[in-house]
Amino acid sequence: xxxxxxxxxxxxxALELADERxxxxxxxxxxxxxxxxxxxxLYPHIGDKDxxxxxxxxRMLAEMLPAVTVDGTPEERLMAVGQAARELARRHPSxxxxxxxxxxxxxxxxRLVDAIYGALLELGVPESEVPRVERLxxxxxxxYASSEANGRFSAGTINPRGRRAQFPAEEVPxxxxxSEVLDRIPDWDAEYEADLQDLLLMLRARWPA
Amino acid sequence: xxxxxxxxxxxxxALELADERxxxxxxxxxxxxxxxxxxxxLYPHIGDKDxxxxxxxxRMLAEMLPAVTVDGTPEERLMAVGQAARELARRHPSxxxxxxxxxxxxxxxxRLVDAIYGALLELGVPESEVPRVERLxxxxxxxYASSEANGRFSAGTINPRGRRAQFPAEEVPxxxxxSEVLDRIPDWDAEYEADLQDLLLMLRARWPA
DNA sequence: TTGTATAGATCTACACTGTAGAGGTGCCCG
DNA sequence: CGGGCACCTCTACAGTGTAGATCTATACAA
Numbered sequence: 001x002x003x004x005x006x007x008x009x010x011x012x013x014a015l016e017l018a019d020e021r022x023x024x025x026x027x028x029x030x031x032x033x034x035x036x037x038x039x040x041x042l043y044p045h046i047g048d049k050d051x052x053x054x055x056x057x058x059r060m061l062a063e064m065l066p067a068v069t070v071d072g073t074p075e076e077r078l079m080a081v082g083q084a085a086r087e088l089a090r091r092h093p094s095x096x097x098x099x100x101x102x103x104x105x106x107x108x109x110x111r112l113v114d115a116i117y118g119a120l121l122e123l124g125v126p127e128s129e130v131p132r133v134e135r136l137x138x139x140x141x142x143x144y145a146s147s148e149a150n151g152r153f154s155a156g157t158i159n160p161r162g163r164r165a166q167f168p169a170e171e172v173p174x175x176x177x178x179s180e181v182l183d184r185i186p187d188w189d190a191e192y193e194a195d196l197q198d199l200l201l202m203l204r205a206r207w208p209a
Numbered sequence: 210x211x212x213x214x215x216x217x218x219x220x221x222x223a224l225e226l227a228d229e230r231x232x233x234x235x236x237x238x239x240x241x242x243x244x245x246x247x248x249x250x251l252y253p254h255i256g257d258k259d260x261x262x263x264x265x266x267x268r269m270l271a272e273m274l275p276a277v278t279v280d281g282t283p284e285e286r287l288m289a290v291g292q293a294a295r296e297l298a299r300r301h302p303s304x305x306x307x308x309x310x311x312x313x314x315x316x317x318x319x320r321l322v323d324a325i326y327g328a329l330l331e332l333g334v335p336e337s338e339v340p341r342v343e344r345l346x347x348x349x350x351x352x353y354a355s356s357e358a359n360g361r362f363s364a365g366t367i368n369p370r371g372r373r374a375q376f377p378a379e380e381v382p383x384x385x386x387x388s389e390v391l392d393r394i395p396d397w398d399a400e401y402e403a404d405l406q407d408l409l410l411m412l413r414a415r416w417p418a
Numbered sequence: 419t420t421g422t423a424t425a426g427a428t429c430t431a432c433a434c435t436g437t438a439g440a441g442g443t444g445c446c447c448g
Numbered sequence: 449c450g451g452g453c454a455c456c457t458c459t460a461c462a463g464t465g466t467a468g469a470t471c472t473a474t475a476c477a478a
Contacts, residue, residue, distance in 0.1 A: 028465065040466075041427050049465060100309070100352060101359045110381060117383030127390050130383075135362060136349070136404045143309060143352025144344075150310045153344060172319055174326030174339075181336050195345045202411035237436065249437075250456050258436060421478085428471070435464065442457070448450090 007045045010035065011059045014052060018095040026052075057098050058106040064088050065108050074119035075200055081116060082141055082196045086189075089145030096149055100142045124207045137199060144195065148188060216254045219244065220268045223261060227304040235261075266307050267315040273297050274317050283328040284409055290325060291350055291405045295398075298354030305358055309351045322347075333416045346408060353404065357397055 013034045017026050028039040028049065035042075046052045067084030070077055089096040113134060120130045147153050169176050222243045226235050237248040237258065244251075255261045276293030279286055298305040322343060329339045356362050378385050 027463085029463085038428055040429085043466075044426070097310070100355055100361060101306070103359075103361050103363075107375060110376065110384065114381040114383045117387060121383060121386065127387055130387055131391060132395070132400050132403060133407075135353075135356075135400070136407065139352040139356055140345070140349045143348040143355070146309055146352070147344075147348055150312075152309060152312050154312075166316065167319065172323040174323045174330060175319065177330065178326060178336055178339055182340060186341070191341050191344070194341060198342075198345065198411055198415060201415060202407055205414035206407060206410060236434085238434085247457055249458085252437075253455075419478100421476105423474105423476085425474085426472085428469100430467105430469085432467085433465095436462095438459105438461085440458085440460105443455085444453105445455100446451105446453085448452105 007055065008059075010042060010045055010052075011055045014056055015059060015092060015095055018056070019092055023094045023097070053098055054102060056095055057102050057104050058108065060088055060092060060095060060099065061104055061106065061112055062108045063091075065112060068112055068115040074122040077119045078116065078123075078137070078200065079196055081112075081119075082137075082192075085141045086145060086192055089149060093145075093149035096142075097146045100146050120203075123203055124209050125203060126207070133203070140195065140199065144192060153186075153188070216264065217268075219251060219254055219261075220264045223265055224268060224301060224304055227265070228301055232303045232306070262307055263311060265304055266311050266313050267317065269297055269301060269304060269308065270313055270315065270321055271317045272300075274321060277321055277324040283331040286328045287325070287332075287346070287409065288405055290321075290328075291346075291401075294350045295354060295401055298358060302354075302358035305351075306355045309355050329412075332412055333418050334412060335416070342412070349404065349408065353401060362395075362397070 010031070014026055014031055017031055017034060021030075028042060031052075032039040032042055042052075046055060064081075064084050067080050068077075070080045072080075116134050116137070117130055120133055121127070125133055167175075175182065219240070223235055223240055226240055226243060230239075237251060240261075241248040241251055251261075255264055273290075273293045276289050277286075279289045281289075325343050325346070326339055329342055330336070334342055376384075384391065
């Protein structure tokens, strides 16, 4: 009965819908049908379609929040947040792209950012640089999963040989030199972890404890 | 008369439209009207709407390509590509988001990636790591501009004081400690450049020449 | 019990989207 | 003159978000 419950129910259904049929499948009518209700019945609860998508962003961030309450070294905590982001992306690949496209201003979002700020401060990043570095890291984490989900990575590497073959070898010398490596299909989990490790290494190199 | 010309004309108009009215303003009918033609007249040239958007991706990459032919140290070349990406994002903020969402397999895209591969190899990145590092860097560059264009960054910082005020100070200790820094409005150009520099520094730290 | 206020859902309608399918229209070559 | 051909237009349809009016059921007052 309380309106927040109803809203949460709607967002849950919307997220499920996004997981099943992609973001374009999240239509007011489809969502309403899933809830046994008319499309127009949703409006009082979510505002409009934009409000619905903003709500999805918040829902996902809330889902990620438990990963923040981990303890350990700052490095471990940053890695935990990074991994949580990736798992979220894996669970909701379509909806995840919204995180890059919409600002998040919900209390849970602030708490999440605060945890990252805290870890960076502990690592010795100077105060004036902390917000920038936080944006650097989260931009990468969000962009990575988004690229993966949308096929920016894989579509290019599905058939690298064919793609290279279009070129006279001299025009793309680096591709030629890397041909053996490029034919391997990457392990995205391992790659993401290696990237996070490299970013951490960058922090330590830049601001040694 | 040649079809490629017509296609280029269409893509130019589409990009212009995106710049003026945003991506949602790029509708078949609006685009057609801009060209003094019916919506259906576009289809033989661009396939369908998805084809149009893919075409936009290619057009933008082509626009970026001149930055690749710069010479200098590998660091300088990488920075040049990074800056070119940012300028592109500045010129076409709405359309730029497409780069993260769609794979690019056009010849120009391969040439661009090849230039980055080459710079990384020269920097001493081992062959087996080059593709991963390329993805790391481009993911960041694309994600940054995308975040900026969509307001992921700014919307959160427009009124940081107000946002922090919702919380008991103990719940977001890092925000509290950083309050002075957070009130400053960032210089995004400088921030992006600092980020690129940090990434370069990471490469040098990881694989010293 | 009845009357009424109120919060919610529904119904209808509108402007807009991408695009299938059928029908022109004008030009070039025989 | 008559095809053939490449291009464009017209009409139509299913689907989108949502404004506005209407209905309904529940809660409370007399």
